[in-house]
Amino acid sequence: MTSSSQGSVLISGGRVIDPWQNLDAIADILLRDGRVAWTRTGTNVIPDLPADTHRIDAAGMVVTPGFIDLHCHLREPGQEHKETIESGTRAAARGGFTTVCAMPNTEPSIDTPELVKSIFRGAAATASVRVLPIGTITAGRAGRELADLGGLAAAGAALFSDDGSAVANDDLMRSALVESARLGLSLSQHSEDPDVIGNAVAHEGEAAKELGLPSASAEAETNIIERDLKLLAETGGRLHVAHASTTGAVDLLRGARGRGLPVTAEVTPHHLTLTDRALLGERGPEHGWPNGRVADTSLRVNPPLRSEEHVNALVDALREGVIDAIATDHAPHSAQDKAGGFAGAAPGISGIETAFGLLMTALVRTGRIALPALIERLTLGPAKVIGTAADTLGLRGLTPGAAADVVVLDPDRSWTVRSEEFASLGKNTPLEGCELRGMVTHTFVGGVQVYAAEEQSVAHGAARS
Numbered sequence: 001m002t003s004s005s006q007g008s009v010l011i012s013g014g015r016v017i018d019p020w021q022n023l024d025a026i027a028d029i030l031l032r033d034g035r036v037a038w039t040r041t042g043t044n045v046i047p048d049l050p051a052d053t054h055r056i057d058a059a060g061m062v063v064t065p066g067f068i069d070l071h072c073h074l075r076e077p078g079q080e081h082k083e084t085i086e087s088g089t090r091a092a093a094r095g096g097f098t099t100v101c102a103m104p105n106t107e108p109s110i111d112t113p114e115l116v117k118s119i120f121r122g123a124a125a126t127a128s129v130r131v132l133p134i135g136t137i138t139a140g141r142a143g144r145e146l147a148d149l150g151g152l153a154a155a156g157a158a159l160f161s162d163d164g165s166a167v168a169n170d171d172l173m174r175s176a177l178v179e180s181a182r183l184g185l186s187l188s189q190h191s192e193d194p195d196v197i198g199n200a201v202a203h204e205g206e207a208a209k210e211l212g213l214p215s216a217s218a219e220a221e222t223n224i225i226e227r228d229l230k231l232l233a234e235t236g237g238r239l240h241v242a243h244a245s246t247t248g249a250v251d252l253l254r255g256a257r258g259r260g261l262p263v264t265a266e267v268t269p270h271h272l273t274l275t276d277r278a279l280l281g282e283r284g285p286e287h288g289w290p291n292g293r294v295a296d297t298s299l300r301v302n303p304p305l306r307s308e309e310h311v312n313a314l315v316d317a318l319r320e321g322v323i324d325a326i327a328t329d330h331a332p333h334s335a336q337d338k339a340g341g342f343a344g345a346a347p348g349i350s351g352i353e354t355a356f357g358l359l360m361t362a363l364v365r366t367g368r369i370a371l372p373a374l375i376e377r378l379t380l381g382p383a384k385v386i387g388t389a390a391d392t393l394g395l396r397g398l399t400p401g402a403a404a405d406v407v408v409l410d411p412d413r414s415w416t417v418r419s420e421e422f423a424s425l426g427k428n429t430p431l432e433g434c435e436l437r438g439m440v441t442h443t444f445v446g447g448v449q450v451y452a453a454e455e456q457s458v459a460h461g462a463a464r465s
Contacts, residue, residue: 007052008032009447011408014058016041017372018065019380020397024372029063031404034446039398054449056442058408064375065397066098066129066405066445068382068390070159070188070266071242071327072352074100074131076122077115078107083332083425085119086126088352091330091424093451095352096378096440098405099130099395100330101386103163104141111136111147113155120156128450129443130405132158132389137167137176137187146172149179158389159240161188164302166224168194173228177237184388186238186264189228191249192303196220201343203304207276211295213342218310221303222248229256232263240385241265243329245303247313254322264385266327267314269355270430273362276305278430279342297338297345298430301331318377319369325381326359326374328352332426350426354417356409358431360438364411371411404447413439 009031016027016039023039028046030037030053040046069092075083085102092100102119104110110119116133123131135152139145141162149160160180166189167173173189180187200216202208208215225241229252232239241249244265256263281294299305317323331348338345351358356378363369380397383390390396394403414437419427443451 007054008037008050009054009056009444009449010046010049011056011058011063011406012046014061014063014408016063016398017375018398019372019376020065020399023398029398029406031406031444031447034404035394036398036400036402036404038400056408061441062371062409062411064407064409065379065395066407066443067096067356067378068386068395069097069100069328069330069352070325070382070385072100072102072330073105073332073348074102075332076106077118081334082337084126085122085131087423087425088330088332089123089127089129089131091352091422093128093443093445094423094440095354096356096407096409096443097129097352098407098443098445099132099393101132101134101158104134104136104161105163109136109141110134111139111141113148113151116152116155116157129445130393132386134159134161134163134188136160137162138172141165143167143169143172146175146179149176149183153183153185157185158386159186159188161190161242163188163190163242166190166192166194170227170231174231174235177231177235177239180237181235184238186240186385188240188242189224190242191221191224191228193220193223196223201300201304202279203276203306205276205307207279211279211342218246218248218306221246222252225249225252229261229263232261233259236262239263243268243271243303243327244314244323245271245306246310250313250317250322253317257322264324266325266382267318267323268327268329269351269358270301270305270349272311272314272318272326273358274299274305274430275308275311278305295342296430297340297342298349298428300342300345300347301349302347315363315368319373324377325385326355326377327382328355330424332424333428335427338428348428349430350419350422350424350428353422353424354429354431354436356440357415357436357438360411361436365437404444406444407440408442410439410441412437415439
């Protein structure tokens, strides 16, 4: 495995898209000493460069700030058979993600300052990209009492979440929002009402009915979001809606934005591109995906895949900025976790390596969202959600002095999804064998090349959180 030196890197002649500067132009970028030294447009004259400068010809490519993932499962501690910090961050580098927020539904869950610090130590030893731990909202994710949110924040937690479980108790959620306001950190809420969900594994619709799968209505999501927005108006806290998936969520978010409430939201690539018809084995008419297997357990996710109406509303909301960020909800599982019937399969998709290609293929190439808007939702949008952590790390796009976290993208390159080639230990993808158009070719973290597509190479320990 190879990487460039810690010296200078010149990325020249690419289409540079930087939402921080509202920049979309052919430009040259110099990375030096871990920072962006300069970005130059409108001239063919490049100043004298250090002798050790490594040059990348980016003509025909797109160059952007590194992607930021607000919702990623690295599985450490306790579930290393599914993923590790080392394997998960190698996968992130391949996907163009230079910062990942690690969800706390580990074993044990990340509910103490010491456990937050342990994630930082593990990342310092083995990570290829920056890792930001997310602390739990409640102790043990049990929903009975608040975790030490102040201690978690002081240890470096970027967000709080009981991922996989909604904080259903009104008083507890109200107290958590009060703490979020005091600490200046958002609560990332898993919005599924346990009273509505029950044992449901699918969206209430024709696909679930035909397959005989236990299902639940979209109210499972909207009940929690509506309750949380009422509490938010009372407390002035900070709320982030994880993996929004319904038209009702979009309507509630749009209304809350209109009232000036401090709420943000994310959506996953799979909720933007797949419908519940995929459970019946239907393939996308233009793209030949997913893989066409009925009740394929790789399509078992929480929240479930929705109908076309919901998918269209999510795409519109993303384009309009009602939804701030795309987050992968990368959820690697072992083959055994996904074996057996659909209802018994563990929920989640290993999606961090396919995210950009899928979004380019299904959204940008079909004209549903413009490429600059997509890049904004993968970079500046999530940076605003984590706020303080992004500022501390110097995640300011490609502005001079910013952390040299950069990706080079080939918007036209086609590739076939083969899970056996994933860096992630999780091979659970519904896109197996599908052809995507749009590829990450280079990833830099702090000016160090941590991934190059041609070499299939990643440098370990390049990033320090």
